[in-house]
Amino acid sequence: MHATRPRIRHVRRDDEPAIAAFYAALSAESRRSRFFGASREISAVQARRFAGARERGADGWVAVAGRGVIVGHLCLEPLDAERNGRAEEVAVAVAEAWRGRGLGRRLLDAAIVSARRRGVVALEATMLTGNHPIHALLEHSGLPWSCHALEPGSESIRLELRGAALQGAA
DSSP states (O other): OOOSOOEEEEOOGGGHHHHHHHHHHSOHHHHHHHHSSOOSSOOHHHHHHHHTGGGGTOEEEEEEETTTEEEEEEEEEEOOHHHHSSEEEEEEEEOGGGTTTTHHHHHHHHHHHHHHHTTOOEEEEEEETTOHHHHHHHHTSSSOEEEEEOSTTEEEEEEEOSSOOOTTOO
16 A cells, blocks of 8 residues: 655656656556557657656656655647647556556546646547547546547547636635
């Protein structure tokens, strides 16, 4: 049993090794769901990119437990403004031992607040069809959403940030 509630904060440049360790510790199925393919770990380039999200105009959040161990990661990446308006892609992963405790929801809520402050109008997530945890997280965000099929085996969910109040926000 985990004694402390993980702290949610923006990702930082010095998180690079902890982000790499987080993804390496995920199950093969979790990494496949997150990255759409089999891999043992993320590359050093990916870890550096995730850790430096804010330096390159993206955004990132981590859930940190204990002595700096990352147990959840969410990233927001700007999408093509001409095709998608001011929308960002959202992707999230939570360590298996921490699932079902609201950690994904806390990461998403922090990201939504940040995105709204920056003028983002929608978040979009592309996922494998059948990725029920991320689908449920987004569907139950309290925001208007739409879902459509992409190529066989994948789908996209779009959350509209304009106008709707965030459930549970103070």
